Amino acid sequence: xxxxxxxxxxxxxxxxxxxxxxxxxxxxxxxxxxxxxxxxxxxxxxxxxxxxxxxxxxxxxxxxxxxxxxxxxxxxxxxxxxxxxxxxxxxxxxxxxxxxxxxxxxxxxxxxxxxxxxxxxxxxxxxxxxxxxxxxxxxxxxxxxxxxxxxxxxxxxxxxxxxxxxxxxxxxxxxxxxxxxxxxxxxxxxxxxxx
Amino acid sequence: xxxxxxxxxxxxxxxxxxxxxxxxxxxxxxxxxxxxxxxxxxxxxxxxxxxxxxxxxxxxxxxxxxxxxxxxxxxxxxxxxxxxxxxxxxxxxxxxxxxxxxxxxxxxxxxxxxxxxxxxxxxxxxxxxxxxxxxxxxxxxxxxxxxxxxxxxxxxxxxxxxxxxxxxxxxxxxxxxxxxxxxxxxxxxxxxxxx
Numbered sequence: 001x002x003x004x005x006x007x008x009x010x011x012x013x014x015x016x017x018x019x020x021x022x023x024x025x026x027x028x029x030x031x032x033x034x035x036x037x038x039x040x041x042x043x044x045x046x047x048x049x050x051x052x053x054x055x056x057x058x059x060x061x062x063x064x065x066x067x068x069x070x071x072x073x074x075x076x077x078x079x080x081x082x083x084x085x086x087x088x089x090x091x092x093x094x095x096x097x098x099x100x101x102x103x104x105x106x107x108x109x110x111x112x113x114x115x116x117x118x119x120x121x122x123x124x125x126x127x128x129x130x131x132x133x134x135x136x137x138x139x140x141x142x143x144x145x146x147x148x149x150x151x152x153x154x155x156x157x158x159x160x161x162x163x164x165x166x167x168x169x170x171x172x173x174x175x176x177x178x179x180x181x182x183x184x185x186x187x188x189x190x191x192x193x194x195x
Numbered sequence: 196x197x198x199x200x201x202x203x204x205x206x207x208x209x210x211x212x213x214x215x216x217x218x219x220x221x222x223x224x225x226x227x228x229x230x231x232x233x234x235x236x237x238x239x240x241x242x243x244x245x246x247x248x249x250x251x252x253x254x255x256x257x258x259x260x261x262x263x264x265x266x267x268x269x270x271x272x273x274x275x276x277x278x279x280x281x282x283x284x285x286x287x288x289x290x291x292x293x294x295x296x297x298x299x300x301x302x303x304x305x306x307x308x309x310x311x312x313x314x315x316x317x318x319x320x321x322x323x324x325x326x327x328x329x330x331x332x333x334x335x336x337x338x339x340x341x342x343x344x345x346x347x348x349x350x351x352x353x354x355x356x357x358x359x360x361x362x363x364x365x366x367x368x369x370x371x372x373x374x375x376x377x378x379x380x381x382x383x384x385x386x387x388x389x390x
Contacts, residue, residue: 110305110312117305121364124357148376151368154361155354155380162319162353163346169316173346181343185350189384 009047012037013061016054021100025055025108055109056119062098062105063123069094070130080138081192087134088183095164096175103168106161124161128153135190145191152190159186204242207232208256211249216295220250220303250304251314257293257300258318264289265325275333276387282329283378290359291370298363301356319356323348330385340386347385354381 015037019028030051034041048054073090077083095102109116132153138144163182167175187193210232214223225246229236243249268285272278290297304311327348333339358377362370382388 147380148368148373151358151373151376152380154357155377158353158355158357159350160353161357162349166349173343178343178346181346182350185342185347185384188386189380191383 008039008043009057012039012044012047012054013057015039016058017101017104020055020058020104020108025051025104025112052115055104055112055116058101059105059109059119059123062101063126065098066091066094066127067130074130074134079141079143080134080136081143081187083134084131084138084144084190085183085187085192087131088186089179091160092175092179092182095167096179099168099175102164106165107168124157128157131156138190147190155189156186203234203238204252207234207239207242207249208252210234211253212296212299215250215253215299215303220246220299220307247310250299250307250311253296254300254304254314254318257296258321260293261286261289261322262325265322269329274336274338275329275331276338276382278329279326279333279339279385280378280382280387282326283381284374286355287370287374287377290362291374294363294370297359301360302363319352323352326351333385342385350384351381 012033016028016033019032019036023032028051030041030044033054034044037044048057069090070087073086074083077086109120128150132149135144135147135149135152139146139149160182164175167173173181207228211223211228214227214231218227223246225236225239228249229239232239243252264285265282268281269278272281304315323345327344330339330342330344330347334341334344355377359370362368368376
């Protein structure tokens, strides 16, 4: 094991974000990441045996961030309807804040083959499950009308994915500015305001 | 040009649906499609110089079908809100009816690289534009409340995509049965019933 500070892994991931963003996944060589991160080849291969491992590391970083933001947002609210509202704000803020990382995870991961696609599906499932549980809580505590929470959660994941990817490609609508509109649309879909 | 009936192209595409569904795109060889379609290698290469061309042919077949169904559904209704309602039913029915073709176009096309991904984005844009125009008509004729039609259309494309892909993978919810629920969810999101 290379004798380096414990944040070497984080440094490599940060460098990889920059290099993938500039050159794209396919064009990036491991050496580019060594140079950008100012670490050694030995360290890089110790933490990440392949370029794909780095990519998966970035996906985990991003989904980890998203999950912890969601957890905080949900813990701060009592009723299911407030929890979904607050979870939506937290996710959209995170995407807006980490546009470069989101671009790599959401856009570059598409078209990279079956292994990536499977990972993407698993992540979608995980976030759909989080949303579903909050909608179900809302139905239970009476803050949301009865509905198919599974279907709604699935639809939200798809809708958010498409909105964020479109924003990454085109820059419109400005995500931070559009948060109230996106929330109004999605909350309407699950019957917030017309129980 | 091979001297064969004019429906050879259609026969090849039908055969390709079967072969891609069974073996997957990557594992399929042009010869498999020649055998399944009972045409000749000459015909196949005349109509489709490469496997990718066959795949694009299938994507066009499916999106062509979807567009003509949408056109009919929309033409049969007067107000914007009825047009989106009817367009939703028509699309979900088509997916339900052509599950195998939908699987190839929506699931197998993912992970096939940049050329396919670009095609997918273009198709999403086209269908988002169709939905957006109907929502805008609804706002104009007073059958829908004022809203960001562009955002709503984009969200619908993402939501429908995710619901259909999940159904293709898992078989749940049964798409035909779930049509009323999916429609209720999406129509609520654009304010149908609470102008």
